[in-house]
Amino acid sequence: MRLKAHLRRRCRERGLSKSSTTGKTSFHGELQKLTTKELNKAQCEILKTVQRDAFSNELTAIQNQSGKGSEMNANKRHRRKQQGYSRFHRLDPFIDADGILRVGGRLSCAEGSYESKHPAIIPQDHHITELIIRHCHIQTAHQGRGMTINQLRSSGFWVLSGSSTVSRLIRKCVTCRRLRGESQWQKMSNLPKDRVEPTPPFTYSCMDVFGPWVIKEGRKELKRYGLLFSCMASRAVHIETLNSMTTDSFINALRRFLSIRGPVRQLRSDRGTNFIGAEAELREGSNTHQDKIQEFLLRNDCDYIHFKFNVPSASHMGGVWERQIRSIRRVLETLLYEAGQQLDDESLRTLMNEAAAIVNSRPLTVDNLNDPTHPEPLTPNHLLTMKTNVLLPPPGHFQREDLYSRKDGGEFSISLTNSGSVGSESFSRVFNHVRNGLAHSVKPV
Numbered sequence: 001m002r003l004k005a006h007l008r009r010r011c012r013e014r015g016l017s018k019s020s021t022t023g024k025t026s027f028h029g030e031l032q033k034l035t036t037k038e039l040n041k042a043q044c045e046i047l048k049t050v051q052r053d054a055f056s057n058e059l060t061a062i063q064n065q066s067g068k069g070s071e072m073n074a075n076k077r078h079r080r081k082q083q084g085y086s087r088f089h090r091l092d093p094f095i096d097a098d099g100i101l102r103v104g105g106r107l108s109c110a111e112g113s114y115e116s117k118h119p120a121i122i123p124q125d126h127h128i129t130e131l132i133i134r135h136c137h138i139q140t141a142h143q144g145r146g147m148t149i150n151q152l153r154s155s156g157f158w159v160l161s162g163s164s165t166v167s168r169l170i171r172k173c174v175t176c177r178r179l180r181g182e183s184q185w186q187k188m189s190n191l192p193k194d195r196v197e198p199t200p201p202f203t204y205s206c207m208d209v210f211g212p213w214v215i216k217e218g219r220k221e222l223k224r225y226g227l228l229f230s231c232m233a234s235r236a237v238h239i240e241t242l243n244s245m246t247t248d249s250f251i252n253a254l255r256r257f258l259s260i261r262g263p264v265r266q267l268r269s270d271r272g273t274n275f276i277g278a279e280a281e282l283r284e285g286s287n288t289h290q291d292k293i294q295e296f297l298l299r300n301d302c303d304y305i306h307f308k309f310n311v312p313s314a315s316h317m318g319g320v321w322e323r324q325i326r327s328i329r330r331v332l333e334t335l336l337y338e339a340g341q342q343l344d345d346e347s348l349r350t351l352m353n354e355a356a357a358i359v360n361s362r363p364l365t366v367d368n369l370n371d372p373t374h375p376e377p378l379t380p381n382h383l384l385t386m387k388t389n390v391l392l393p394p395p396g397h398f399q400r401e402d403l404y405s406r407k408d409g410g411e412f413s414i415s416l417t418n419s420g421s422v423g424s425e426s427f428s429r430v431f432n433h434v435r436n437g438l439a440h441s442v443k444p445v
Helices: 002-020 036-054 056-065 074-082 127-139 145-155 162-171 174-180 247-261 273-288 290-299 315-339 345-359 380-384 400-404 427-441
Strands: 120-122 157-159 204-217 220-231 237-242 266-269 306-309
Touching (some): 036 127, 127 145, 127 157, 127 162, 145 157, 145 162, 157 162, 162 174, 204 315, 204 345, 220 247, 220 315, 220 345, 237 247, 237 315, 237 345, 266 315, 273 306, 315 345
Parallel strands (some): 204 266, 266 306
């Protein structure tokens, strides 16, 4: 539009110079700033050009309609409808003093600008229409269809089939697709070998640290962390507590874990400083006493623990254990709400173990969970303890104030029963059952 205004000014100046001189024209200096009147004139010229290209038959029919009544016979009315005048006859169109086709209506006496009461009609498939819609879309800070159409009306434009036209152009907007586009779903790769190999629980494990929790020890408040070990095959969990994030504290927790769950062949984790330090110390110690360690491992039919770390800044690669941490946090929220928000070291370890027992009682697949003819769903506790029931806290009246007292609690004994036993089914058979169930429950992405 500005280019059109500059060309109109240049042509007018050239005409004046020809009439006042011998026909020679010259250009003096830079382009001067345009006035509002010149911009409006340029806009009118562009709109008339667009309407002549798109609505030539309609403009002729409306001009004939504005003539004398004797000239409006039935043949002309029929020919006018055949020419396509009915495309926007509901808009009550008329041609204003500038020769622009505008929307009619009954709002001529209302307050407001002339352009907003009688917007100019423009086609939906013209390049100028696309430029106008994109300009109004940018003026509304790349908002949706409704706000863009409202901006078009306020600017004095009426686009035929405006909703569909605006929606089509917004879908092509690069900025909108970048800011509000739907994320693409990536096809998942094959499961690693340690996820599908039938091995005893925790042979292939993963680990991560979560927390911290603040405990009370006398008058001091100390931080404690949770160390999660998760089996890659059976999806069972084991939780240890860390007094600090140092390498020594992690090695002690790893020793406790190995003493309970047995030897481990591989450990997956992220690149935590305590994990990296422990792996370096164990590797350095094994290099110093290579012969003795190899002889000991061969005698006990074990392999050296292999640490497998994720690449840096790739937390999404640890989704196997990150999802387990979320489940444990949800269980701990309820347990801490019932037991108290401020605990001592011993109470925190107790709640950690209870949370691990609850998470290990979840079903490994939910395909036939509501089927009465299907047997009881398998859980990680089936593979670890051959039991399914979660052991609840002992019965009795425990006051909340006892959590912060220094005296020892009363002694109690609990009788355990072997409920929910699987029987003499071997681990390989149970694992194959679990793997087959999970294979049917996995859906392609």
